[in-house]
Amino acid sequence: MSAPGLRAGPSQEEIRRHNLGALLRYVHINGATTRAELTGELGLNRSTIGALTADLATAGLVTEETPRASGAARAGRPSLVVRPMSALVYTYAVSVDVDRIRAARVGLGGEILDRREAARDGDTSVSETVAAVAAFVGQMHPDAPPDAVNMGTGVAVTGTARTDGGLVQLGGDIERFAEPLAEALSAVLGGDPRISVGKVADLSALAEHSRGVAAGCGDVVYLYGDVGVGAGIISGGHRVTSHGGYGGEVGHMVVRPGGHPCGCGSRGCWVTEIGEHALLSAAGRDGASGRDALLAVIDAAGRGDGKAQAAVRQVGDWLGFGVANLANILNPRMVVFGGTMRDLYLATAASLRSRVNAMVLPACRENLRLRTPKLGDDAALIGAAELAFERLLADPLADPVDGQGGD
Amino acid sequence: MSAPGLRAGPSQEEIRRHNLGALLRYVHINGATTRAELTGELGLNRSTIGALTADLATAGLVTEETPRASGAARAGRPSLVVRPMSALVYTYAVSVDVDRIRAARVGLGGEILDRREAARDGDTSVSETVAAVAAFVGQMHPDAPPDAVNMGTGVAVTGTARTDGGLVQLGGDIERFAEPLAEALSAVLGGDPRISVGKVADLSALAEHSRGVAAGCGDVVYLYGDVGVGAGIISGGHRVTSHGGYGGEVGHMVVRPGGHPCGCGSRGCWVTEIGEHALLSAAGRDGASGRDALLAVIDAAGRGDGKAQAAVRQVGDWLGFGVANLANILNPRMVVFGGTMRDLYLATAASLRSRVNAMVLPACRENLRLRTPKLGDDAALIGAAELAFERLLADPLADPVDGQGGD
Missing domain, CATH: 3.30.420.40 (ATPase, nucleotide binding domain)
Structure with a gap:
C-alpha cells in the first residue's frame, strides 16, 4: 500500500544535509551573504551557521572572507561574508x-x-x-x-x-x-x-523564477516562442512538470476550430496563429523564416508599412486570446514573454491587453502582470x-x- | 531579502510533530493499520511508532486494539492495530x-x-x-x-x-x-x-486524489459541471490553487471565437458549448434547466430520439475538444468527469475519445486515463x-x- 504525500520525519544527519543545502542554495541564488544575514534568513543560530559554513568551505563550495571596510567604522567584529565558489x-x-x-x-x-x-x-x-x-x-x-x-x-x-x-x-x-x-x-x-x-x-521559467523577473513570484506562466510556442508553468512555487514531462504544450491548444492545419495533425492550434510562420505569412512574406525575418516585419510595422501593421495587430490579438485562456485556466500572477513572444508582446502590448481585459475573468485579471524576461535569451x-x-x-x-x- | 523555497531544517520537536501528523494522516487515509505496517510505511522504528501512537491515543485521536484472530494462528504477539477515532x-x-x-x-x-x-x-x-x-x-x-x-x-x-x-x-x-x-x-x-x-x-479533486479514483495519481484534472464548468488541478501531487485561488476556470477557456455570448461577458467560452444550457438548447429544450432535465435529454438520446442524439453528440464533441486542450497544456495522467460532466462523458465517451485522439499530441495522449469519480456527488x-x-x-x-x- 503506498501513501502519496506521506514522508516520515528526517534524522539528525538528514537535517544537517538539508541545512547544508539550504545555506548553499541561499548563496547560490543571492550571492555573497553575511553570516548574520544567513542566521536570520535560515532561522538557525550562529554556531550552526558557522559549522555549516565550515563544512561547505572544507568541501570547496564556499569561501568566507572579511567584508571590505564600509564608509563608517562599525563597533565589534564584522560578520564574515559567505560567497559561492563560482570559479571552481x-x-x-x-x-x-x-x-x-x-x-x-x-x-x-x-x-x-x-x-x-x-x-x-x-x-x-x-x-x-x-x-x-x-x-x-x-x-x-x-x-x-x-x-x-x-x-x-x-x-x-x-x-x-x-x-x-x-x-x-x-x-x-x-x-x-x-x-x-x-x-x-x-x-x-x-x-x-x-x-x-x-x-x-x-527551464527558462525555472531561471526567471530563480533569479529573474519572476523571482519571489509563485505562480508564473513563461511563454516561449521560436518556430513553435511552449510554456513553462510554475504554480505555488513548484514547477508543473506534468505526468510525462510533456505538459506546457500551449501552442497546441486549439483556438480556432477548423483553422489552419498544424504540423501536429490538428487544425487551428494556437501556434498556427501566433507562431513565426503565422506572422510572416500574414505579412505576405511566406518564403522567409527565422527570428530576423520576424523582427523585420515588426520593424516594418513600426515604420508604417500597412500590411506589416495589420499582420502584427492580428497576431497580437491571437496572442492575447491564448494568454487570456491560460489566465482563466491557471490564474497566474505573472505571464513572461520569452523568445519571439517577447518581440511580439512588445509590438502588440496594447491590443493584447485589450483582449485580456475582454476575456479574462475579473478575479483572474486583477493582479495579473505581463512581463518580459530579465535574463533574455540566456x-x-x-x-x-x-x-x-x-x-x-x-x-x-x-x-x-x-x-x-x-x- | 526573501528567498522563495528556502526553509531551514526542523527542530527535534518539529520532527516529532511532523511524525505525529504523518502517522495520523496515514490512518486517516488508509484506515486501521497495524503497527508493523506503519513501521514500514513511515520508515520509523518500532519504538518511535509506539511512542507516537501513545501520544495520539492520549489525545483521543486514535485507538489501539488487538487484531481479531485470523484463520491461522501466528507465532509471537500480534501487531496492534491503530485506528482513527472516527466517531469522536x-x-x-x-x-x-x-x-x-x-x-x-x-x-x-x-x-x-x-x-x-x-x-x-x-x-x-x-x-x-x-x-x-x-x-x-x-x-x-x-x-x-x-x-x-x-x-x-x-x-x-x-x-x-x-x-x-x-x-x-x-x-x-x-x-x-x-x-x-x-x-x-x-x-x-x-x-x-x-x-x-x-x-x-x-475540493472534489482533493477528495478523489485522497481516497477516490485518483488515489496515488499525481497529475489529475477533475472536471466538474453544473450550470458552469470548472476544474480542480493536481500536479505532482500538489493542488494547483493558483495565485488568487481562482484558477481552474476552464469553462471560460474560449473554444469558439465569436461563438455564443457567455455570462462572463466574453463569447465562445467552453461552458457555452458543454454547459447544461448548451445541451438543453441543442436538444430544443430551452425552457428546461437542472440535472434532471439534462439526464432526460441523455435518456431520450438512448431511446433513439434523433434531436437528442444530435445534441448529445455535438456536446460530447465539444467536451472532447476542451479536454484535448487541457491535456496538451497540462499533460495529466487522469481526467475525472464529475457532476454533469460525468453524465455527458458516459453518454459520449466514443466521440469524446476520437476528439482526444485527433487533437492531443501523442506524448500527452499515450498514458491519459479518462475516468468517472469513485466518490460520486459526495x-x-x-x-x-x-x-x-x-x-x-x-x-x-x-x-x-x-x-x-x-x-
Missing part, C-alpha cells in the same frame, strides 16, 4: 535551439563563465548535436582552473523542430530528442551519468545550469558522482 | 451547490457520520445560505457523542450561480461568496475561526472535510482552536 564549482549548460546550439560553463551562483555557440538547422541530427556539444566542452574544459569541479550537465531542448515541409512537428520531436540525447551526451562526456534534460520553456542556459545544480543543492556533501569523479 | 473526532463539511445546500458531519478517516440537505436556488443569499448551514449544524450537533470534538468546518462552493438572466456569471459569484461566506459562517458557529472555503471542483463534501482536517493533520497536538475550545 560549475556545470555545463546546453541549449539546443531551433537555429543554434549553445553551450556554457556556468559557475555556482549562476554566472556564465564561458560560452560557445554554433548554427544548427532543423535537419541537424542527434549525433551531430551531441558531437557539437562535445566539441564545445572540449574547448571550454582546458580554460577551467585545474582544481575546478564539474557538477554535471543540464540541457534545454526546444520543443519544436522543422520538418521537411517547414511546418512545426512537436510530438515527434520530443520523442526524437529528449531521451536519446541524454544517453548520447553521456557517452561522449566520459560516461558521466549526470545529464538532465528539460524543455527550453520549462534564460534557457541558466535554467539548464539550475537543473544541473539541483543534485548538488539537494545534498552538497554527497559523492559528486557514481560514474566518474568530478571532471 | 470530526469536522463539519458543507457544499453550496447550484440547486442545494448540503452539510455533513465527517469523522476522522473520511466517513460521513450524519448529513442534511435542502433545496437552494440561484437567488439564495449568503445570509440565507449561512442560516441553513447553521440550522443543519444545530440539528446534527446533539446527535454527536458528548465527548466528540469538532475540528472545524470546510465549505465547498460552486464556482457559478444563476444570474437574473439565467446565464452563468462566475467572476461575480466568487466575489459574492468566497470571502463573506467564511466570515458569516464563523459568526453563526460561535465565532469558530476554523472555516475553510474552496471551490467544488478543487466528493465535494469529503473534500471539504479534508480541507477542514488539514489543520489537525499538520499538527495533531496543537491547541484545537484559539477562539473556542473544541465544540
Whole structure:
C-alpha cells in the first residue's frame, strides 16, 4: 500500500544535509551573504551557521572572507561574508535551439563563465548535436582552473523542430530528442551519468523564477516562442512538470476550430496563429523564416508599412486570446514573454491587453502582470545550469558522482 | 531579502510533530493499520511508532486494539492495530451547490457520520445560505457523542450561480461568496475561526486524489459541471490553487471565437458549448434547466430520439475538444468527469475519445486515463472535510482552536 504525500520525519544527519543545502542554495541564488544575514534568513543560530559554513568551505563550495571596510567604522567584529565558489564549482549548460546550439560553463551562483555557440538547422541530427556539444566542452574544459569541479550537465531542448515541409512537428520531436540525447551526451562526456534534460520553456521559467523577473513570484506562466510556442508553468512555487514531462504544450491548444492545419495533425492550434510562420505569412512574406525575418516585419510595422501593421495587430490579438485562456485556466500572477513572444508582446502590448481585459475573468485579471524576461535569451542556459545544480543543492556533501569523479 | 523555497531544517520537536501528523494522516487515509505496517510505511522504528501512537491515543485521536484472530494462528504477539477515532473526532463539511445546500458531519478517516440537505436556488443569499448551514449544524450537533470534538468546518462552493438572466456569471459569484461566506459562517458557529472555503471542483479533486479514483495519481484534472464548468488541478501531487485561488476556470477557456455570448461577458467560452444550457438548447429544450432535465435529454438520446442524439453528440464533441486542450497544456495522467460532466462523458465517451485522439499530441495522449469519480456527488463534501482536517493533520497536538475550545 503506498501513501502519496506521506514522508516520515528526517534524522539528525538528514537535517544537517538539508541545512547544508539550504545555506548553499541561499548563496547560490543571492550571492555573497553575511553570516548574520544567513542566521536570520535560515532561522538557525550562529554556531550552526558557522559549522555549516565550515563544512561547505572544507568541501570547496564556499569561501568566507572579511567584508571590505564600509564608509563608517562599525563597533565589534564584522560578520564574515559567505560567497559561492563560482570559479571552481560549475556545470555545463546546453541549449539546443531551433537555429543554434549553445553551450556554457556556468559557475555556482549562476554566472556564465564561458560560452560557445554554433548554427544548427532543423535537419541537424542527434549525433551531430551531441558531437557539437562535445566539441564545445572540449574547448571550454582546458580554460577551467585545474582544481575546478564539474557538477554535471543540464540541457534545454526546444520543443519544436522543422520538418521537411517547414511546418512545426512537436510530438515527434520530443520523442526524437529528449531521451536519446541524454544517453548520447553521456557517452561522449566520459560516461558521466549526470545529464538532465528539460524543455527550453520549462527551464527558462525555472531561471526567471530563480533569479529573474519572476523571482519571489509563485505562480508564473513563461511563454516561449521560436518556430513553435511552449510554456513553462510554475504554480505555488513548484514547477508543473506534468505526468510525462510533456505538459506546457500551449501552442497546441486549439483556438480556432477548423483553422489552419498544424504540423501536429490538428487544425487551428494556437501556434498556427501566433507562431513565426503565422506572422510572416500574414505579412505576405511566406518564403522567409527565422527570428530576423520576424523582427523585420515588426520593424516594418513600426515604420508604417500597412500590411506589416495589420499582420502584427492580428497576431497580437491571437496572442492575447491564448494568454487570456491560460489566465482563466491557471490564474497566474505573472505571464513572461520569452523568445519571439517577447518581440511580439512588445509590438502588440496594447491590443493584447485589450483582449485580456475582454476575456479574462475579473478575479483572474486583477493582479495579473505581463512581463518580459530579465535574463533574455540566456534564460534557457541558466535554467539548464539550475537543473544541473539541483543534485548538488539537494545534498552538497554527497559523492559528486557514481560514474566518474568530478571532471 | 526573501528567498522563495528556502526553509531551514526542523527542530527535534518539529520532527516529532511532523511524525505525529504523518502517522495520523496515514490512518486517516488508509484506515486501521497495524503497527508493523506503519513501521514500514513511515520508515520509523518500532519504538518511535509506539511512542507516537501513545501520544495520539492520549489525545483521543486514535485507538489501539488487538487484531481479531485470523484463520491461522501466528507465532509471537500480534501487531496492534491503530485506528482513527472516527466517531469522536470530526469536522463539519458543507457544499453550496447550484440547486442545494448540503452539510455533513465527517469523522476522522473520511466517513460521513450524519448529513442534511435542502433545496437552494440561484437567488439564495449568503445570509440565507449561512442560516441553513447553521440550522443543519444545530440539528446534527446533539446527535454527536458528548465527548466528540469538532475540528472545524470546510465549505465547498460552486464556482457559478444563476444570474437574473439565467446565464452563468462566475467572476461575480466568487466575489459574492468566497470571502463573506467564511466570515458569516464563523459568526453563526460561535465565532469558530476554523472555516475553510474552496471551490467544488478543487475540493472534489482533493477528495478523489485522497481516497477516490485518483488515489496515488499525481497529475489529475477533475472536471466538474453544473450550470458552469470548472476544474480542480493536481500536479505532482500538489493542488494547483493558483495565485488568487481562482484558477481552474476552464469553462471560460474560449473554444469558439465569436461563438455564443457567455455570462462572463466574453463569447465562445467552453461552458457555452458543454454547459447544461448548451445541451438543453441543442436538444430544443430551452425552457428546461437542472440535472434532471439534462439526464432526460441523455435518456431520450438512448431511446433513439434523433434531436437528442444530435445534441448529445455535438456536446460530447465539444467536451472532447476542451479536454484535448487541457491535456496538451497540462499533460495529466487522469481526467475525472464529475457532476454533469460525468453524465455527458458516459453518454459520449466514443466521440469524446476520437476528439482526444485527433487533437492531443501523442506524448500527452499515450498514458491519459479518462475516468468517472469513485466518490460520486459526495466528493465535494469529503473534500471539504479534508480541507477542514488539514489543520489537525499538520499538527495533531496543537491547541484545537484559539477562539473556542473544541465544540
